[in-house]
Amino acid sequence: MPVLLELVIALLLLTGALFTLIGAIGLVKLTDFYMRLHAPTKATTLGLGAMLIGSMLYFTQLHGELSVHELLIALFLFLTAPVSAHMLAKAALHLRLPTIARTSGRELVADDDASDPRSR
Amino acid sequence: MLTLALQAALTLTAVALLLNVVRLLRGPSLPDRVLALDTLYINALALIILASMLWRTTLHFEAAVLIAAIGFFSTVAVAKFLCRGDIIE
């Protein structure tokens, strides 16, 4: 395998793994649910994207023919990550999970709850 | 060099998985745990991809696609359940 290609693949894998780790660190470290939501939805998605590109290059080189099915997973993840994040945020708002005190604009959430006929 | 990078990436991803489990156990709320599970399946996906590169096989690809699909649908289903106490409207 050409050294340059190997270097690129190694770099992609390591950045991918690093972002995945950062997403997980954020999940543990940040203080309230809404803040924690940011880390995995962004970092983990791009982390996996970088790894998949690395895998694409690797298998294309290894088998001598274009390997593109990784693109399918990457595409799927980029489409689904925002949707699951949005659904989870909706669930958290519905359950009225606490936000940390210095969150500004909390009255917007309260307004939304008051107008919700399901809540009393 | 590539093997080394693969092993390093595998280690980092494994640590990430452990951190997800920490959040999964600590909670404190249900959406927190669901978010941890959501991240967990994506990280497991990363682990599968790295392992298949290490073992030089593309056989695991179908498993990765299935995990991606099932993980997403279950996250949405559970989130919907938390919102309404019901999945099918």
Place this chain on the structure above:
Amino acid sequence: MRTKLLPRPLQSLALLLTWLLLANEFSLGQLLLGALFAVVLPQLVAPFQISAPRVRRLSVLAGLVVRVLGDIVVANLQVARNVLGRNSQLRPAFISLPLDIEHDVAKVMLASIVTLTPGTVSADLSRDRRHLLIHTLTTDDCDTLVRVIKQRYETPLREAFEC
């Protein structure tokens, strides 16, 4: 004829491409099989489909895709900095973003873009579907943020779909 055989040409094309990606090989057999799916599946799910907006300007949409892909990378560097920095420096906030686009599908696209791009996650759509509730990690200036989102993402979406 188009309305009979392929009610949604773009969707059929996407299905065909998805099949080829999944099979990971380009041969006549796979192409035929994919084409079969591309014709049959849209007709099978037709009763469940909501009306999609027509793409008027493909070039604007393509430009938006490239811009969003670039912003995703920026967003990740920023979120990495936020995560690795001190928690006490973060100023989280909820912001209400008034929506000007009309079509539901375009709103979904905007909400997804907001989630993937720097600093923001879309959290809820108001009951009248006119405001999107956004959560951000760092608030310097809410009005600027709203203006930037509208200008960078909503305007191109509106131009692309003309809605």
